[in-house]
Amino acid sequence: MPSLKKRLLGLALGPRLRRRVETLEELQGDGYDPFGAHVSGTRVGLASTRFLYELYFRVDSEGIEHLPASGPVVVAANHGGMLPFDAAMLHTDIARRSDPPRLPRTVADRFVPKLPFVSTFFARGGVISGTRGNVERVLASGQVLVVFPEGTVGIGKPSSERYRLQTWRGGHAELAMRYRAPVVPAAIVGPDEQWPMLARLDGVNLFGAPFLPVPATPLPLPVRYRIRYGEPLALHEMFDGDLRDPEVIRAAAAAVKARVQAMIDETVETRPGLYR
Amino acid sequence: MSRYLITGATTPIGESLIRHLLRDDATARILAVGAEPYRPRAVEVDGRVRYERVDLTRERNLRELLFGACRTEGVEVIVDMASHRSVRSTGQKARALNVLETRRLLALAEEHPTIRRFVYRSYAEVHDVSAALPVLIDEAHPLNLRPDAPQWIRDRVEADLTVCTRMAMSDLSIAVLRCAECLAPRTGSQLHDYLDSRVCFRPMGYDPVVNLISDDDLGRALALAARSDADGIFTIPGATTLPLSEIVRRSGRTSIPVPGPAMAPLYAARRAALRSNFDYSLNRGRLHFGVVLSGDRAAELLGYRPEVSVTFPYD
Numbered sequence: 070m071p072s073l074k075k076r077l078l079g080l081a082l083g084p085r086l087r088r089r090v091e092t093l094e095e096l097q098g099d100g101y102d103p104f105g106a107h108v109s110g111t112r113v114g115l116a117s118t119r120f121l122y123e124l125y126f127r128v129d130s131e132g133i134e135h136l137p138a139s140g141p142v143v144v145a146a147n148h149g150g151m152l153p154f155d156a157a158m159l160h161t162d163i164a165r166r167s168d169p170p171r172l173p174r175t176v177a178d179r180f181v182p183k184l185p186f187v188s189t190f191f192a193r194g195g196v197i198s199g200t201r202g203n204v205e206r207v208l209a210s211g212q213v214l215v216v217f218p219e220g221t222v223g224i225g226k227p228s229s230e231r232y233r234l235q236t237w238r239g240g241h242a243e244l245a246m247r248y249r250a251p252v253v254p255a256a257i258v259g260p261d262e263q264w265p266m267l268a269r270l271d272g273v274n275l276f277g278a279p280f281l282p283v284p285a286t287p288l289p290l291p292v293r294y295r296i297r298y299g300e301p302l303a304l305h306e307m308f309d310g311d312l313r314d315p316e317v318i319r320a321a322a323a324a325v326k327a328r329v330q331a332m333i334d335e336t337v338e339t340r341p342g343l344y345r
Numbered sequence: 346m347s348r349y350l351i352t353g354a355t356t357p358i359g360e361s362l363i364r365h366l367l368r369d370d371a372t373a374r375i376l377a378v379g380a381e382p383y384r385p386r387a388v389e390v391d392g393r394v395r396y397e398r399v400d401l402t403r404e405r406n407l408r409e410l411l412f413g414a415c416r417t418e419g420v421e422v423i424v425d426m427a428s429h430r431s432v433r434s435t436g437q438k439a440r441a442l443n444v445l446e447t448r449r450l451l452a453l454a455e456e457h458p459t460i461r462r463f464v465y466r467s468y469a470e471v472h473d474v475s476a477a478l479p480v481l482i483d484e485a486h487p488l489n490l491r492p493d494a495p496q497w498i499r500d501r502v503e504a505d506l507t508v509c510t511r512m513a514m515s516d517l518s519i520a521v522l523r524c525a526e527c528l529a530p531r532t533g534s535q536l537h538d539y540l541d542s543r544v545c546f547r548p549m550g551y552d553p554v555v556n557l558i559s560d561d562d563l564g565r566a567l568a569l570a571a572r573s574d575a576d577g578i579f580t581i582p583g584a585t586t587l588p589l590s591e592i593v594r595r596s597g598r599t600s601i602p603v604p605g606p607a608m609a610p611l612y613a614a615r616r617a618a619l620r621s622n623f624d625y626s627l628n629r630g631r632l633h634f635g636v637v638l639s640g641d642r643a644a645e646l647l648g649y650r651p652e653v654s655v656t657f658p659y660d
Binding site for chain 1: 476477478479480481483486548549550551552553554556586587588605633634635637
């Protein structure tokens with residue numbers, strides 16, 4: 070007899086998503102991985118994002134077939150929207166729609182493990198802290214690494230900079246080449262307009278967060294999210310140079326950035342509207 | 346190699362090591378040393394084990410042990426595990442066993458005619474733990490060199506580094522095993538002391554994963570290191586990785602989340618009132634952030650992989 074918690078989660082998931090979770094659970098086994106991920110976290114995570122994914126942001130996703138069926142892969146996406154709902158929706162989208170099912174390991178900023186409750190919730194769902202040792206382990210074990218090379222600069226950018234990629238770090242490109250992992254560029258359109266920011270308090274660094282945002286509205290706007298995955302980039306074949314050379318890494322990262330920017334521009338141009 | 350000297354032999358880990366060495370027919374002699382009057386159980390049943398009660402904090406005793414009994418027995422390998430278990434053991438007397446004994450033993454072993462290998466049992470607790478560091482700890486992970494760390498930590502880091510610095514300079518083959526926490530009594534486990542009380546306080550909002558090793562796995566890892574020729578540092582993980590709340594639950598204890606800033610005064614009051622051995626300042630990092638040892642190097646060079654899970658009363 071399943072526990073009350075499990076039955077409630079089953080109701081929250083619905084039959085289709087419940088079957089998906091059961092498949093992901095088979096992949097994960099029933100133990101805790103070194104980063105604290107557990108099948109219960111996948112179940113709770115997908116149940117708690119269902120409303121946002123299906124009804125609030127009404128995620129429209131294309132191109133998930135570009136995600137390789139197995140082996141290490143880096144998904145590199147743009148980042149925006151004051152709070153990282155885009156990361157949650159991308160993580161959810163991969164967990165819900167990848168075929169065969171794969172569990173994403175989304176990278177969070179290093180201050181996230183300091184956040185009470187959030188750190189545990191994220192860890193159980195498969196999120197890892199963005200230290201080099203952690204991401205290397207994920208790639209070495211052949212998992213799906215989801216990164217946002219803009220970092221917190223992306224989510225804190227002013228609305229005048231929306232859909233313009235900010236400083237794009239190169240660590241993901243170097244690791245992808247080192248582990249011969251393809252990079253799947255991903256564009257997320259919607260987040261940059263979801264929550265107008267009244268001000269950002271750079272001097273307030275709660276739990277090590279780089280700034281405290283002051284939103285103009287109490288809740289994010291129910292914009293429609295559009296997630297687009299591009300064809301994988303085999304950086305290790307495209308850039309045949311010394312991995313210790315910063316120029317090689319910069320060039321490889323710039324290629325990913327250019328692809329993500331092009332996908333963002335194309336999606337913004339062809340979308341029927343912000344809410345439609 | 347078939348003749349061993351084991352310090353700290355009367356702990357559950359020492360006994361486990363002796364059991365694993367005795368399973369190998371090639372083991373000819375084990376000289377087990379401890380400070381306690383009682384002897385490891387293996388002494389009673391196997392003629393290959395001899396127990397010596399020695400106060401290792403005295404240099405004269407160490408010299409007599411190495412150039413007396415060890416030479417007579419033809420000891421080839423030292424497995425050094427002697428250290429004070431309680432955080433209450435502080436000051437020069439504690440340091441004499443935790444650090445100076447290891448330093449002297451290593452120096453004497455370098456002069457010894459038959460000793461060829463030195464294995465030092467170190468601790469996962471020597472590593473620094475913070476949000477900015479990887480969860481998975483390998484041999485290159487930073488050590489906890491904070492000057493405000495309790496002596497229990499400082500001594501272990503100093504002893505670890507003392508042995509490490511001799512690696513490239515000594516004729517001995519040297520291995521340092523930084524082992525996951527063994528949740529057993531009389532092993533110096535802080536987590537064991539934490540679970541000693543019926544109510545365990547946890548920092549509210551945090552539930553980090555903890556890696557635990559069984560005494561059987563730890564004894565096996567030490568035995569493999571004693572028999573091997575592989576030099577260097579090895580992180581030794583256990584087979585059990587669980588969140589702290591689950592460890593508390595399986596131990597039949599009650600877990601009460603309290604706001605982080607209240608943890609230190611609560612445990613300081615408990616230590617003072619109940620004379621408990623658990624020191625919160627020593628465990629603050631790992632009660633907030635997960636720590637799991639990697640074990641890749643130990644698997645490759647020692648052939649060690651964790652096999653036996655820790656058994657809890659409520660499993």
